[in-house]
Amino acid sequence: MKKSLLLVALLSAGVAFAGPPAPHQGGIESKDYKWNAQEGEKIEALKLKGDKKNGQEAYEVCGACHLPSGAGRPDGTFPQLAGQHTTVLIKQMADIRAGLRDNPTMYPFAATLTDPQELADVSSYIESLCIPIEHGKYEGPDAAMQIAKGKELYEKQCLECHGKNGEGEKAKFYPVIAGQHYKYLLRQMTEIRDGHRRNANPDMVKVIKPYTNDQLVAISAYQSSLVMPGNMCKPKAGAAATKKK
Template sequence: MKKLIAGVVLGLGLSMTAHGAGDPEAGEANAGVCAGCHGQNGAAPVMAAYPKLAGLGETYLVQQLRAIRDGERPIPEMTGMLDDMSDEDLQDLAAYFDQTEMPVSQASEENLEQGRSLYKGGNLASGVAACAACHNPEGKGNGPAGYPHLGGQNAEYVIKSLKAYRDGERNGAPQSQIMVDIASRLTDTEIEAVANYISGLN
């Protein structure tokens, strides 16, 4: 597992040198179509099952946008929306959303401690790695490595994503295999607890 993580981080780090940072102003010109679902500046989705895009990380965002455009990550709601965008357009769009701060959601007290324990320490008994190892103890992610900012993300979206990883429905991005392995070891209860904790993390 450690070798897998190291290999992915190295590969993503090398890929970062292959392209420059995007232009947020150019990205803003194409961002209007996104607001209908993800809200103004990608910070207030119209449904909790949609992700906040604000501040996720430019590298992560451009990877996901390309995967969606190229059909590697099918999302029915986004079918055709990125078809006419070039790699540069997507890089600019990612840069635009990344410059905005992600607002923090309100976590429930119900399973907060279980979620905190999983996020910070994992589960040794089932082999679940701590989320903080890749996504930062404060949920700020690891931009250069392509690990997204999680703190403040909608809990419902995190649940949806973890279950998609666990079921093998999300496996197209470079770091997806790490998440598939981790999510496959999580129970529904654990997924709900860690998603709740993440939603209030900052």
Template sequence: MMLKRGGVGVVFALLSSGVSAQGLEEAAREVEEALHLTPDAENGRKVYMVCTVCHRPEGWASPDGMYPQIAGQQASVLIKQLADIRARNRDNPTMLPFTSPRLLGGAQEIADVAAYISALPMNPNNMVGPGFDLELGERLYKDECAECHGPAGEGDKKDHIPLIQGQNYFYLIRQFDWIRSGKRRNADSKMVKQIQRFTPREEYSVLDYVSRIRPPENKLAQPGWQNPDFPDYARHPWQTLPAYQMAR
């Protein structure tokens, strides 16, 4: 099994949280397989249909923090998270049924949908924080976060470190708290330990700053853009379905 940052520490942290060694092996094997496949983005579009209910056709989700913006995310990160959820290395009861082989498919489909999502343009108007303490947030980001997540929050596809630029503020808070408490079990052990000492002021200021890191212009959607791959019923299903279909 190939392990990224954290090495043996990640294994012990996950096993102590109830993740089985078999689950770790299954996820690692599926990640490696998917990473070495040639993705078919057109098939990824078809697979993505099942994801649009929560993540929306554009992949921007909602600003309330319930779901993340996944458009533009590193494909390797998407692959790893899907494999981890499926192998129950990451607790996500909402997504678990959608990652089943019956609905999602196998490693090829994971590679396909990850390629499709990573190519989607990002929301140019993501939800940002209140902007009260950005100087502290910038300093903390440069000192504590940039080494792994990159100076512009671009992530690292080789080490499956997520792109966090342009992410919704409330989702960043939710995941930060889950990582610190151990609820997000597949988090990097180095980060779990590192953020234990963050005060509430430091947490909110650094995540406010992160939410304001603007992705490159070529990754952003044009004003008013909607994903042309999906018709209106995929965007507002209960408003556009005929009455007889809604009653079925």
């Protein structure tokens, strides 16, 4: 079945979606938790070369929520995916499929990927997309102050892993955060701090655990202001996202 037809079938099915697997016994609350164990379909997908053309077709299902451009939603309901490292995408999708990350909204769509090769294909396609310039940023009247406070926190504790421009590190599974929506960043960091993101990196949990709500607002405001030179979409109003060259 073509992905476009499958998408229609999924969206029309509504309550007929199969539920996600039971939560895996592992997770940050477990003493045996291994953040990035090299096993299962994840490790198989990481060994494969992704086919962007096939990945574009597979992505049609994802585009219903994350948009064809990979821009996601500024209100933070769905993250910006475009330009994300394949390693990060593969890990997160594999974790959702395996019940290591609780995301009942995404699970039915992630479950449509048939095997490690398709996981590699769609991740390769998403990584090739340029990062949208227009995305959800902190818009409070105190934006300049919040960004300045967030910059200080970021450079002290986040820069080493996520990079000066929010570029992350592909080999270490550290995500790109440049171009990400403020509200999504704030929600995820709050969930990590509060122990609700079960597949979180324990090192990041340690960093975020002491943060107050105000500090999370500030650092999310700063992170959402970051851009990656050479990876951003061209500033052309109303134009569809193009692939990075």
